[in-house]
Amino acid sequence: MLKISNLHKSYPIxxxxxxVLKGIDLSVESGEMVAIMGxxxxxxxxxxxxxxxxxxADSGDYVLDEVPIKDLTEKKAAIYRNKFLGFIFQSFxxxxxxxxxxxxxxPLYYQGLKRKERQEKGKFHLEKxxxxxxxxxxxxxxxxxxxxxxxxxxALASNPKLLLADxxxxxxxxxxxxxxxxxIQQLNDEGKTILMVTHEEDIASMxxxxxxxxxxxxxxxAFVNQVRASEYV
Amino acid sequence: xxxxxxWREIFQSINMNRTRSLLSGFTVAFAILxxxxxxxxxxxxxxxxxxxxxxxxxxxxxxxxxxxxxxxxGLQSGRRIQFTNEEYDFLKEEYGDKIEFITSRVLxxxxxxxxxxKNSYPFRAIHPDNFHIEQNKxxxxxxxxxxxxxxxxxxxxxxxxxxxDLFLKTKALGKYININGLQYxxxxxxxxxxxxxxxxxVYIPLSTAQQVYGNNDYIDFMYLTYNPEMDSxxxxxxxxxxxxxxxxxxxxxxxxxxxxxxxxxxxxxxxVSAIKFAIAFLVLIIGFGTLIAGIVGVSNIxxxxxxxxxxxxxxxxxxxxxxxxxVSIILIESILIxxxxxxxxxxxxxxxxxxxxxxxxxxFIKDPSVSLSxxxxxxxxxxxxxxxxxxxxxxxxxxxxxxxxxxxx
Numbered sequence: 001m002l003k004i005s006n007l008h009k010s011y012p013i014x015x016x017x018x019x020v021l022k023g024i025d026l027s028v029e030s031g032e033m034v035a036i037m038g039x040x041x042x043x044x045x046x047x048x049x050x051x052x053x054x055x056x057a058d059s060g061d062y063v064l065d066e067v068p069i070k071d072l073t074e075k076k077a078a079i080y081r082n083k084f085l086g087f088i089f090q091s092f093x094x095x096x097x098x099x100x101x102x103x104x105x106x107p108l109y110y111q112g113l114k115r116k117e118r119q120e121k122g123k124f125h126l127e128k129x130x131x132x133x134x135x136x137x138x139x140x141x142x143x144x145x146x147x148x149x150x151x152x153x154x155a156l157a158s159n160p161k162l163l164l165a166d167x168x169x170x171x172x173x174x175x176x177x178x179x180x181x182x183x184i185q186q187l188n189d190e191g192k193t194i195l196m197v198t199h200e201e202d203i204a205s206m207x208x209x210x211x212x213x214x215x216x217x218x219x220x221x222a223f224v225n226q227v228r229a230s231e232y233v
Numbered sequence: 234x235x236x237x238x239x240w241r242e243i244f245q246s247i248n249m250n251r252t253r254s255l256l257s258g259f260t261v262a263f264a265i266l267x268x269x270x271x272x273x274x275x276x277x278x279x280x281x282x283x284x285x286x287x288x289x290x291x292x293x294x295x296x297x298x299x300x301x302x303x304x305x306x307g308l309q310s311g312r313r314i315q316f317t318n319e320e321y322d323f324l325k326e327e328y329g330d331k332i333e334f335i336t337s338r339v340l341x342x343x344x345x346x347x348x349x350x351k352n353s354y355p356f357r358a359i360h361p362d363n364f365h366i367e368q369n370k371x372x373x374x375x376x377x378x379x380x381x382x383x384x385x386x387x388x389x390x391x392x393x394x395x396x397x398d399l400f401l402k403t404k405a406l407g408k409y410i411n412i413n414g415l416q417y418x419x420x421x422x423x424x425x426x427x428x429x430x431x432x433x434x435v436y437i438p439l440s441t442a443q444q445v446y447g448n449n450d451y452i453d454f455m456y457l458t459y460n461p462e463m464d465s466x467x468x469x470x471x472x473x474x475x476x477x478x479x480x481x482x483x484x485x486x487x488x489x490x491x492x493x494x495x496x497x498x499x500x501x502x503x504x505v506s507a508i509k510f511a512i513a514f515l516v517l518i519i520g521f522g523t524l525i526a527g528i529v530g531v532s533n534i535x536x537x538x539x540x541x542x543x544x545x546x547x548x549x550x551x552x553x554x555x556x557x558x559x560v561s562i563i564l565i566e567s568i569l570i571x572x573x574x575x576x577x578x579x580x581x582x583x584x585x586x587x588x589x590x591x592x593x594x595x596x597f598i599k600d601p602s603v604s605l606s607x608x609x610x611x612x613x614x615x616x617x618x619x620x621x622x623x624x625x626x627x628x629x630x631x632x633x634x635x636x637x638x639x640x641x642x
Contacts, residue, residue: 054551054636074556074631082553093548093639097249109238110553158553 001193002028002051002162007060009046020046022216024060028195030161033188033226035204036197038213045166047213048197052085052164053077065161082110086155090167092147094139100150101126101135107158125153129183145176152183156192163187165196169203181206182229202227239558243566253538258574260530261618265575265611268520269582272603275516277593279509290366292333292463294472295496296455296479305486314483314492316452318443321360324455327478331471334362335457339442343435346411350399356389356412356435358442366456367425374406374421381438388441389417392432393424412437415445459499465506468499524614527571528622535567535626539633546630547638556631563630567623568616575615579603 009021020043028034038044049055050062053069062069064084072080086107087093094103105122113121126132129149139147148168155163168184169177181203188194188208196207204210205227212220247254298314321337339358344351357363364376377390389410396405405419417437425431443450459468476495477487485492539546546559583603 049636052551054634054639078550078553078555081551087551089639093544093551095545095548097245106549107552110549110555110558115238154552 001030001032001065002026002195003061003063004051005061007047007050007062008058009043009050009055010058020216021050021057024216024218026211026218026221028193030193031188031191033185033194033208034196035207035210036195036213037199037201037204037210039199041215042213043216044197044199044213048164048166048195051162051195052087053081078110082107082158084161086158086160086163088148088151088155088163088165088168090170092139092144092151092171094147094150094154096139099136099138100131100142100153103139103150104153104157107154111158121157122153125157126150128156129153143176144172145179148172148176148180149183152180152187156187161193163192163194165194167198168196169198169200177203178229178232185226185229239561239565242562243569246562246566247569250538253534254570257531257534257538258570258577260534260574261527261571261615262574262578262581264523264527264530265578265615266582266585267523268611269579269603270585271516271519272607273582273586274593275512276603277590278512282505282508290334290368290458291498291502292458292461292468293366293498294457294459294468294475296457296475297494297496298453299491299494301485301489301492303486303489305489306484308484312492314485316455318450318452320479320482321452321455323478323482324457324475328471328475331460331463333458333460334365335455336360336363336366337439337452338363338454338456339439339446339451340453341413341442341446343412345395345399345435347399347405347408350401352395352398354395354433354435356437358437358439360439363436363456366458367427367431369423369425372422372424373404374419376421376423377436377438382440385440385444386438387415387417388420388438390421390423390436391419392434393422394429394432395435396422398433463499465499465503469497469503472497472499524618528618531567531571531619531622532625535563535623536629538566539563539626539630542630543633543638546633547635550633550635551639559631559633560627563627564620564623567626568619571619571622572612572615575611575618579611 004024004026007021007024008019010017010019012018024043024047026047036044036047046055050057051064053072056072064080067080067084069080094100095106098106101119101122104125105118108118108121123132123135126135129152131146131149131153134142134146134150139150142150148171152168163184165184169180172180184194184196185206194207196203198204205224206229207224208226209223210220211218296316298316301308301310301312301314304310316337318337321335325332325335336359341356341358342353343356344353345356346352359377360382361376361378363369369376372393374390377388380386381388389412391405391410399405399410400408405422408419409416410419411417412435423432423436425434439452459471463471472495476493479493480487480489483492546554549559586603
C-alpha cells in the first residue's frame, strides 16, 4: 500500500540546514494501523507531511498504492491528496464559517460532485460519527470531541485509501481521546489503513504497530498487541 | 462557465466577513464617487463653454470686403472691393453641398418710427437662409421668404425688443412701420439668444434694400454655414479656399490682408475643442489617479485577506483544492467587491450631481452629468480594476504551501 525507501529531508535554517529525516525506510500494508512515535524534533511530523504530500522529500522514493509520488505539480498533488488521503489534525482545522455538513462535504466539492450528492454523502458520514443532528452547527458551537469527529467525517468523505492523523487526540481530554480512538479503531476494523503521529504511549498502544523515530531515523519498528479503547470508555 | 458552487463559496466568504468586505469596497466606492463627480463637473464646464457660443450657428463663416493695400497686376492699391449678387451666386455655384446655408447682407442704420415712437436701429437686408445662420426663432408671424426676395416686397421682420420699444404694449404684427421714410409692413417678430443687440434689429428682404437704396446689386457682407460634417481643419481649409477664390476673382494680391477678410467660427471651435480636450484630459488624469488609489487599496486588503485566510487556504489545499480554484475564489471576490462598491460610488456620485446641479450654475457649471457610455466604460474599468487588484493576492494565495499554512497557528 505504501512504500518508502531512503527518504531524506532537510530544512534550511539561516545559512546552514537542519537534516530532519536521515534515510527512512518504511512500508505499510493495507489495513494496518501504525503509530509513529518520537519526541519533538524527531521528524515524525515531517514524515507524516511527506506521506501526506503536504511537503516534499529531498531524496528517496515514495510509492503510494503503486503510484510513485515524485516531482508532483501543485495540481497533481491536489488531485492525489483528494483521491488517496484523508487528514485528521490535532487542531481539527475545520473552516470556522462553514457548518459541520459543509465542512464534511468540502473534499467532495473538490472532487467535482454535484451539490445534492455532496449533501447526501456528507450526511452519511456525519451520521457515521454520530453527529447528524449537529449538521448545521458551526464548529464554534461544537465541543472538542465533536469537532474532531466532524474532522474525521470530513477525512472519510472522499473515501481515501489512507487516513493520516497528526496527534488526533492532542487537544482532547483523556475521556474524549479514548472515544476518538475507539472510533478510529472501528474504522481500522472496517479495513481502513491508518497512519498516526503521537507522542502519547497509551494512544500508540491502541495501534497495531509502533514505529519509533529518533533524530531522523527509525530506531524501532514493532507490531504490538492492540489495546482496545473500548476498555477505557 | 458559470459555477454556482464557486459563487456560493464567494458569497459565503463575503457574507462572513461583512465589515472587511465593506471596508475594502469603500476605497473603490470613494474613487468612483470622486471620478463621477469630477467627470460630471467637467461635463458641466463644457456645457457652459458650448453655451457661450450659441449666438450664431457655430459652423459659420463671414466674408467681408475692404480696400486693397497692395498694387497687383497693374491695379492700384486702395481699390475698393465691392461684393455684388454675382459673388453670392458664384459661391453657391462653386461650393454646392459644402455650403449648408448662405445669406448676403446689406447693412445700414435705420431710423424707425411707429406713430409717435422713434428710434435708430441697425438693419440687415438678407436672404431667408439668414434665419438658420443667426439661429433666430420666430415669436410671431413669419420670417422673410423667397417670395419676398423675388417680389422685392416692402416687409420687415423685427426683433422682440424693437417691438417693445416702438409698440409699447401693443402688437406690431401687421402694422406698418416707417424705415428711413418708407413704409414697411411688419410680418414677423423674432427672438435671438445672442443678446439684446441681436433683438434690437430689423430685417428686410435683400432685393428690396438693393432696389430702394441705390438701385444696384451691391452686397456688404456674406454669411454662410459650412456643411456640419466637416471637422474644424476641413472647415478652416474651406474658409481659406473661399477667400482665395474671391481674391482671384477680384484680381487681388494673394498676400493682401485687407481686401477680403474671412471670419471663420472654426477657429473658435478649434480653440474650444482644445479647451474641452484639456478639461477632459485633466478629469481623466485625476479620475484615473483616484481609481488607481482604489485598486491599490483593494489589492492591499485582498493581500491582508489572503494572509488572514492562509490557514483556510491550507486546509482547502490539504482537502484537494487545486491552485486554480484558490485563484478564482480570491480573484472573483475581489472583482465582485470592486464592481459592487464601484457601482455604489457611481450611483451616489450621480445622485450628488443631480442634487447639486442647480446650485452650481453660478460657478459656470451647467447640467453636470455622466452619460450611459461613461457608465458602461466604468463597468469595464471596474472589472479590470478588480482583476488587477485581485491578481497579486490570488497568485500569492495559490502559492501557499499547505504545510506552512497548517503550521500557522
